Amino acid sequence: MxxxxxxxxxxxxxxxxxxxxxxxxxxxxxxxxxxxxxxxxxxxxxxxxxxxxxxxxxxxxxxxxxxxxxxxxxxxxxxxxxxxxxxxxxPVHHNLLSKSKLSELKKVYSHPQALGQCKKWLATHLPGVALVEVASTSYAAELAKEDPEAAAIASLMCAELYSLNVIERDIEDGKNNxxxxxxxxGSTSTRTGDDKTYFLFTVDHRKPGALCDALKVFKDHEINLTKIDSRPSQQRPWHYAFFVEFQGHLEDENVQGALEKLKELCPNAKELGSYPNQRPKEDTY
Amino acid sequence: MxxxxxxxxxxxxxxxxxxxxxxxxxxxxxxxxxxxxxxxxxxxxxxxxxxxxxxxxxxxxxxxxxxxxxxxxxxxxxxxxxxxxxxxxxPVHHNLLSKSKLSELKKVYSHPQALGQCKKWLATHLPGVALVEVASTSYAAELAKEDPEAAAIASLMCAELYSLNVIERDIEDGKNNxxxxxxxxGSTSTRTGDDKTYFLFTVDHRKPGALCDALKVFKDHEINLTKIDSRPSQQRPWHYAFFVEFQGHLEDENVQGALEKLKELCPNAKELGSYPNQRPKEDTY
The missing domain is CATH 3.40.190.10 (Periplasmic binding protein-like II)
Structure with a gap:
């Protein structure tokens, strides 16, 4: 080899x-x-x-x-x-990168999320300049490299990779971004004692209270939900898939009990994995 | 006057x-x-x-x-x-609009959602053509008007407003879009007997099971949740605002009882309004 x-x-x-x-x-x-x-x-x-x-x-x-x-x-x-x-x-810090000076800029390329995260800075320092949404911040840097009237909002790594100058660092409005x-x-994570699990299910929405019934299962098994999201189920209009994250590991007894019960209640239910909690301590309450 | x-x-x-x-x-x-x-x-x-x-x-x-x-x-x-x-x-039907012919196109402007909704059509009929995300479908049409190498994915109304030709109609991948x-x-809606209510709350996430407790209130008051979403609360990282939609009107007795209880449990809770159910019948189960 x-x-x-x-x-x-x-x-x-x-x-x-x-x-x-x-x-x-x-x-x-x-x-x-x-x-x-x-x-x-x-x-x-x-x-x-x-x-x-x-x-x-x-x-x-x-x-x-x-x-x-x-x-x-x-x-x-x-x-x-x-x-x-x-x-x-x-931690995500945004930077204004360009071949030109701030005063020469006519447009700023970036991902919609990055443009949104720098909204106040842009309104103060570049009022009236066109904000152009593209698929990624690094693609924005690629575009800014070819266009002398443009800047990109992207990482410092992009400044180096695409030979752009750093016009301004850390322009994000929220400082804990x-x-x-x-x-x-890769290999699945073994239990550490401080783990989270991500789980996906849909409910029979013709049955009143079906979502409440499903969520009650977590409470009955003393499982703390940390996040819930819903998305279209991709099966029919106005029918949702629910994503829940909770404290615990798939190997935990109460988690196994809860998921067994949920799979009885819900037509489509599957575990998406367990993983050690990596949240920075200062963000935990 | x-x-x-x-x-x-x-x-x-x-x-x-x-x-x-x-x-x-x-x-x-x-x-x-x-x-x-x-x-x-x-x-x-x-x-x-x-x-x-x-x-x-x-x-x-x-x-x-x-x-x-x-x-x-x-x-x-x-x-x-x-x-x-x-x-x-x-019902949303997307159309490919341009000053030029399909074979002359080098890029397609549209809103990310519209580009996503026409993904299969684009891959089949315009492979390799650049897909450019912009802030709205009508802004995409404005851009396509000025750029002979470009098309926009937008409404038929845009074809007329921005003097563009309809290259292809109804190019969305999902037909019930x-x-x-x-x-x-405007004025608030009075009760019709087939209403929905939208409600927003945050929970004290340091308290285990707080989200489950909040959702259980709806079940206890025999209220059927039809939708749930979460978003960052804009207060601190990893702290969420929850949006629930349910069947019923703010004037209903059980709704009033539930919301009173929820406001006791949740630090920030507010009703966003009640409105008559307008969902097309064929989409209801």
Whole structure:
């Protein structure tokens, strides 16, 4: 086996192009020479790559502390057999990057979430400048590299990768801006005693109180829900899939009891994985 | 009073520019000469316009049957005192509009939701063509008017307004694609016997089971939840606001009992309005 193939033993799919916050989170999480980071154009492509074993594992954004859940990731779980093996948190600092000066800018490219997170700064320092939404912050940097009248809101890694100047650092309005990621595939996490589990179910919505009945199961088993989301079930209009995160591990007895009961109640129910709690201590109450 | 001012007695704020699906929904909902439709650049601007009484009422997208809740609308409710007075449903058909022919296109502009809703059609008929995300479908049409290499995915109304040719009609992948809107402001709706109510609350997340306790209140009062969403509370990281929709009217005795109890349990709880159920019959189970 050559040195090159050794270095690429474990491949990690991330949302590209290079320099995205998902790329940064991947590099923080998977430290060492034996990881090959592979950029993919969309979150759905990452799910496909891991599911078809073209990569060992993948990393996808799950939620941002300011802007909430990444719905594309939730939607991908509905039709996937993948399990979450870990979570990761990345403080997100946005920067204004360009080939030009602030006074010469006519447009700013970025992902809609990043534009929203820098709304006040942009209104104060670049009033009237066109804000152009694109698919990722790193793609915005790619575009700004080719367009002397444009800037991108992106990571410092992008400044280096796309040879852009840092016009201004840390322009995000909320100073505790953090994005949370899931690692997909790889080995499942064993119980640590401080774990969380993510679970998906739909209820028979023709039955009054069905959602309440399902949620009551958690209470009856003394399980603390930490998050709940709903998305269209992709089966019929106005029919939802519910995503719940709770404290505990799939190996815990009360979790097993609750999920058994839920699977009786709910036509589609599946566990998406257990993983050690990685939330930074200062954010925990 | 002049004829003009009579015609503009009631003004309706919508998400512009002209030709957006929200514009279409406004025209379907408010039929007659005495309505003036006023375009606004963002959902948040619509909330502001109604709250400051610059317009009589506003119309905002709330959820799409394929792509789920419009999170910007949910977020605006958190800091607003506005009440919902009605809901409206609009079947959404997307069209490819351009000055040019299909074979000449190099990019397609549209809102991310519309691009997502036409994903399969685009992959089949325009593989390799750049998909450019912009803030609204009608803004996409504006851009396509100026760019002979571009098309927009937008409404038929946009074809007329922006002098574009309809290259292909109904290119959405899901054939029951429907968007649901809320009317903000104006007079509150009286009870009809088939009503829904929208309610917002946060729970003390340091207390285990707090979310379950809150949701159990609905079950205890025999209230059927039809939808639940969560969003960052805008107070601190990983702290959520929950949005629930249920069958019933704020004037109903059991609804009053439940909400009284919820306000005891939850630090921030407020009703966002009751409105007659307008869901098309074929979508109800």
């Amino acid at each position: 050559s040195v090159v193939s050794l270095q690429e033993d474990i491949s990690v799919a991330y949302l590209g192009p290079a320099g995205s916050y998902t790329h940064e989170a991947a590099q923080e999480r998977f430290v060492g020479n034996n990881f090959a980071y592979k950029p993919y154009a969309s979150i759905s492509d990452i799910f496909d790559a891991v599911e078809s074993r073209r990569t060992t594992c993948g990393i996808v954004p799950f939620e941002n502390s300011t802007f909430g859940s990444v719905v594309t990731t939730l939607d991908c779980f509905i039709g996937s057999k993948l399990r979450i093996s870990a979570e990761a948190y990345l 953090t994005t949370r990621f899931f690692i997909l595939g | 002049s004829v003009v001012s009579l015609q503009e007695d009631i003004s309706v704020a919508y998400l512009g520019p002209a030709g957006s699906y929200t514009h279409e929904a406004a025209q379907e909902r408010f039929v007659g000469n005495n309505f003036a439709y006023k375009p606004y650049a963002s959902i948040s601007d619509i909330f502001d316009a109604v709250e400051s009484r610059r317009t009589t009422c506003g119309i905002v997208p709330f959820e799409n049957s394929t792509f789920g809740s419009v999170v910007t609308t949910l977020d605006c409710f958190i800091g607003s005192k506005l009440r919902i007075s009605a809901e409206a449903y609009l 429907t968007t649901r809107f809320f009317i903000l402001g």
